[in-house]
Structure formats: C-alpha cells, structure tokens
Amino acid sequence: MTSFVMHLQSATQYERIERVTMFVGEDSSGSFGIMAGHQRMMTPLQFGLARFRTNDDWEFLALPGGLLYFVDNELFVNTRHYLRDQDCVRITKALEEQLRKEEASLREIKDSLHRLEEEMFKRLWRLGRGREASV
Missing domain, CATH: 2.60.15.10 (F0F1 ATP synthase delta/epsilon subunit, N-terminal)
Structure with missing residues (x-):
C-alpha cells in the first residue's frame, strides 16, 4: 500500500x-x-x-x-x-483534563482582570475627588 x-x-x-x-x-x-x-x-x-x-x-x-x-x-x-x-479512551481523558486546566486558568485570568479593573476605577475616582477638592 x-x-x-x-x-x-x-x-x-x-x-x-x-x-x-x-x-x-x-x-x-x-x-x-x-x-x-x-x-x-x-x-x-x-x-x-x-x-x-x-x-x-x-x-x-x-x-x-x-x-x-x-x-x-x-x-x-x-x-x-x-x-x-x-488509545482513544486515554487520549480523550487527557484532552478533557487539559480542557479543565485551560478553563480554570481562564477563570483565574478573568478574575484577575476584574480585580485590576476595579482597582483602576477606584484610583480614577480618588483622583477625580482630589481635583474637585482643589478647585
């Protein structure tokens, strides 16, 4: 063949x-x-x-x-x-495990970005309040 x-x-x-x-x-x-x-x-x-x-x-x-x-x-x-x-069964399990790890990693990244975004908004708000007080 x-x-x-x-x-x-x-x-x-x-x-x-x-x-x-x-x-x-x-x-x-x-x-x-x-x-x-x-x-x-x-x-x-x-x-x-x-x-x-x-x-x-x-x-x-x-x-x-x-x-x-x-x-x-x-x-x-x-x-x-x-x-x-x-082995089809083994590779399927390995793929599922890899997907679970990637999903967990993505959740951690999203949570981290959300915390960063919140902190940035707090700082911007404080900066805005500081300008109002000096006017």
Missing part, C-alpha cells in the same frame, strides 16, 4: 511521521479521509479527535483546531498544541 509523510507541528512540538497510509479528520463540512496520492488541499480542522494509520495501527490526535495542508504526498497539520496516543 502506498503511503505519505505527515508533519505534526505546534508551537512547541514537531514530529515527522513516515509511512502514513490514511488520515481521518473533521472540518466544517464533516469528516473526511486522505490517502496517498490525494489531490492538493487545505482546510481548517475542527476541535476534537483525528486519527491516522501507519502499517496496521491507528493512532489518535487530540487537536484544539488547526490547519491541514496536503501537497506532493506530504500532510502538514499545524495547531497550537496536540496530544498523540494509540
């Missing part, structure tokens, strides 16, 4: 995977598959799981979205970060 090369790229990771025979992902139009010799294409990937096959083994990728580009029998998957595993 013919194969292609897949390049997984994120801000902190890069992997070159040889002998990929199939990639299955999802974009806004739904699920799709790519095999060796596929025509050139580019599409934004949806948040979720993708999978690819090397030899007779399937591996899974958890992606927060990304950009897929296939040209000259090479597949480029660019994303902010990704998780890769052969």
Whole structure:
C-alpha cells in the first residue's frame, strides 16, 4: 500500500511521521479521509479527535483546531498544541483534563482582570475627588 509523510507541528512540538497510509479528520463540512496520492488541499480542522494509520495501527490526535495542508504526498497539520496516543479512551481523558486546566486558568485570568479593573476605577475616582477638592 502506498503511503505519505505527515508533519505534526505546534508551537512547541514537531514530529515527522513516515509511512502514513490514511488520515481521518473533521472540518466544517464533516469528516473526511486522505490517502496517498490525494489531490492538493487545505482546510481548517475542527476541535476534537483525528486519527491516522501507519502499517496496521491507528493512532489518535487530540487537536484544539488547526490547519491541514496536503501537497506532493506530504500532510502538514499545524495547531497550537496536540496530544498523540494509540488509545482513544486515554487520549480523550487527557484532552478533557487539559480542557479543565485551560478553563480554570481562564477563570483565574478573568478574575484577575476584574480585580485590576476595579482597582483602576477606584484610583480614577480618588483622583477625580482630589481635583474637585482643589478647585
């Protein structure tokens, strides 16, 4: 069976995977598959799981979205970060845990910004009162 090369790229990771025979992902139009010799294409990937096959083994990728580009029998998957595993259940749990951590971090940032905003308004109010007293 013919194969292609897949390049997984994120801000902190890069992997070159040889002998990929199939990639299955999802974009806004739904699920799709790519095999060796596929025509050139580019599409934004949806948040979720993708999978690819090397030899007779399937591996899974958890992606927060990304950009897929296939040209000259090479597949480029660019994303902010990704998780890769052969066990679908394990990668799903890892993705859920990562999402929980990111949501908690976002809540902390929002709370911090809210406190900063309140403090700025208090200081502006005090500055305004100081000007009124000096007039």
